[in-house]
Each structure stands twice: as structure tokens, then as C-alpha cells.
Amino acid sequence: MQSGFITNIQRFSIHDGPGIRTTVFLKGCNLRCYWCHNPETLDIRPQLQLFLDRCIGCGECFERCPQGGHIVVDGRREFHRDRCIGCGTCADTCYAQALVLVGEEKTVEEVVDVVLRDRPFYETSNGGVTLSGGEPLMQLDFSVAILERCREEGLHTAIETAANYAWSRVAAILSVTDLVMMDIKLIDPERHREATGVSNTRILENALRLGEQPQPLIVRTPIVPGVNDRAEDVAAIAEFVRGLPNLLYYELLPFHPLARGKYDSLDMPYRAVGLETPSKETMDALTDVALQFGIEARHA
Numbered sequence: 001m002q003s004g005f006i007t008n009i010q011r012f013s014i015h016d017g018p019g020i021r022t023t024v025f026l027k028g029c030n031l032r033c034y035w036c037h038n039p040e041t042l043d044i045r046p047q048l049q050l051f052l053d054r055c056i057g058c059g060e061c062f063e064r065c066p067q068g069g070h071i072v073v074d075g076r077r078e079f080h081r082d083r084c085i086g087c088g089t090c091a092d093t094c095y096a097q098a099l100v101l102v103g104e105e106k107t108v109e110e111v112v113d114v115v116l117r118d119r120p121f122y123e124t125s126n127g128g129v130t131l132s133g134g135e136p137l138m139q140l141d142f143s144v145a146i147l148e149r150c151r152e153e154g155l156h157t158a159i160e161t162a163a164n165y166a167w168s169r170v171a172a173i174l175s176v177t178d179l180v181m182m183d184i185k186l187i188d189p190e191r192h193r194e195a196t197g198v199s200n201t202r203i204l205e206n207a208l209r210l211g212e213q214p215q216p217l218i219v220r221t222p223i224v225p226g227v228n229d230r231a232e233d234v235a236a237i238a239e240f241v242r243g244l245p246n247l248l249y250y251e252l253l254p255f256h257p258l259a260r261g262k263y264d265s266l267d268m269p270y271r272a273v274g275l276e277t278p279s280k281e282t283m284d285a286l287t288d289v290a291l292q293f294g295i296e297a298r299h300a
């Protein structure tokens with residue numbers, strides 16, 4: 001039975017495509033955007049989150065970890081993440097929920113069983129299922145199998161992707177996808193590499209090909225202060241996307257600083273220190289810039 005790693009199945013989503021949807025968040029991404037809102041999805045493996053302000057000092061985790069991940073040195077607790085294999089034993093026994101395993105292996109049928117629970121809501125709202133992450137293309141076979149099963153059940157299927165993969169992988173998931181929501185963060189290749197850790201050459205090539213497919217395409221840009229919040233940044237993207245024949249609309253999404261706690265819990269450096277959510281006035285002005293290119297544009 002096909003299986004893969006997910007962080008969450010979110011029911012009653014209204015921001016991940018049309019209608020009421022169930023969004024499946026998959027683990028693993030091959031970009032490293034320094035402001036990422038979902039750092040728990042970057043690594044494909046399960047990871048332990050520590051919220052030690054909740055710890056009641058019961059000592060169970062020290063006893064239960066088979067890897068010696070939790071130890072006491074000179075009267076102080078230490079967590080050795082390099083020893084952790086993500087088995088989840090300590091999280092299961094932590095009554096205080098100071099330890100939480102993020103990421104679990106699920107079969108396709110387990111995921112689809114949850115998705116199908118809300119079928120009546122999809123039917124009345126023209127909703128369906130969305131694969132997000134992380135990056136659905138990273139666990140391609142798992143993602144395709146989920147969407148295939150959902151298609152067999154007559155559900156509308158959508159993906160949220162950065163499309164930083166060979167076209168053959170994009171094409172494989174397209175065969176079972178009704179709507180594509182794709183991120184384009186920057187047009188300038190060097191600045192894209194600085195901000196995300198990867199080149200945008202393949203992303204933009206894939207965007208051009210996606211723009212010619214039968215499925216409607218929504219392009220989205222997370223607006224991050226100092227990265228792409230200047231008028232010329234949005235203008236460059238709007239000029240690019242206006243050449244995509246099947247563009248449904250272009251959407252700007254504001255950065256928010258709410259992920260800080262997740263970075264801390266995973267011992268990951270938080271590199272968006274000091275960044276604030278763009279104001280409504282900024283989002284309005286940037287949307288106006290995009291509208292000047294004759295495309296449908298909006299912001300969240």
C-alpha cells in the first residue's frame with residue numbers, strides 16, 4: 001500500500017482553492033525560503049517539536065527514548081536532535097504535550113478516508129481536495145495516488161506547488177489535477193536564489209508550460225518585506241504572468257511573522273527577524289500595480 005509523510009489534514013479550508021476543501025499538508029520541500037510559514041514541512045522526515053515551557057518535569061522522556069535523545073547533564077536537560085530518529089515514543093508519553101512529533105506516515109487510503117468525510121460540503125460548495133505542504137511534487141507517487149483516488153470518487157482536485165521540478169514530474173501530477181496554484185516569488189534569478197536557495201529558471205519554464213495546459217492556473221506571490229514588496233518586483237511578475245493563456249488570476253499573499261514559535265520548537269534559526277506583515281495599504285498598492293497589466297489580480 002502506497003504511503004507517505006504528512007503533517008496535517010485540514011478540513012473545512014476556504015483559502016486553498018474554490019469552495020470548502022480538505023487540504024493535505026505533505027512533508028518535504030526543495031526550496032528554503034527564509035520566511036517560510038510552514039518550517040515543519042521542509043524536511044520530509046518526522047521531526048520532534050519541543051515546547052518546554054509546558055514541561056512538568058515528570059522525567060518520562062529520559063526513560064523512554066531508545067536513542068538517548070533526552071538526557072540530563074549537570075542537572076540540566078539536553079536534547080540531542082542528531083540522535084533522534086523521529087519514532088515519536090517520547091511524544092506519545094509526554095502527558096504535558098511538551099513534546100510533539102510533527103509528520104506521520106499515512107497510507108493513501110487513510111488520507112482519502114478523511115478527505116471523503118466532507119463530501120457533502122464539497123458538493124454544495126464546489127469544493128474538493130487540495131495537496132499542499134511542503135511541496136506535493138516531492139512525494140510524487142504518493143501525491144498522484146491520493147489525487148487519483150479522489151478523482152475516482154468524483155472530487156475536484158487541486159495542488160499548491162512551487163513547481164521546482166523537472167517537467168516530467170509536473171506533468172505526472174497534472175494528469176490527476178483540476179486546478180494548479182503556483183508560487184512565483186521573484187523574476188530576478190539572483191535575488192530568487194538569495195531568497196529561496198534555488199534558481200528560478202526551471203520554475204519559470206514550468207510556469208510557461210503550465211500556462212498552456214487545459215487546467216486553470218492561479219499564480220501567487222507571498223509579499224515579503226525587503227524581498228519583493230517593491231512595485232517593480234510585482235510589476236515584473238505581473239508582466240510575466242499576463243502571457244499565460246490559462247491564468248485564472250494573480251494573487252498576492254502577505255507575509256506574517258506567526259511562525260516564529262515553530263522555528264524555535266524545531267531548533268531552526270528564524271531568519272525573518274524583524275519582518276512585519278505588509279499593511280493593507282501596501283497590499284492594495286501592489287495589487288493596483290498588477291492590475292495595470294490587464295490581468296485579474298487580488299490580495300488576501
Ligand code: SF4
Binds near residue numbers: 055058094099
Ligand atoms: S515527558 Fe514531557 S513533561 Fe515529562 S519531562 Fe519529558 S518533556 Fe517534560
Ligand code: SF4
Binds near residue numbers: 064065066086088101
Ligand atoms: S522521537 Fe523517538 S528518538 Fe526522538 S527523542 Fe523522542 S523517543 Fe527519542
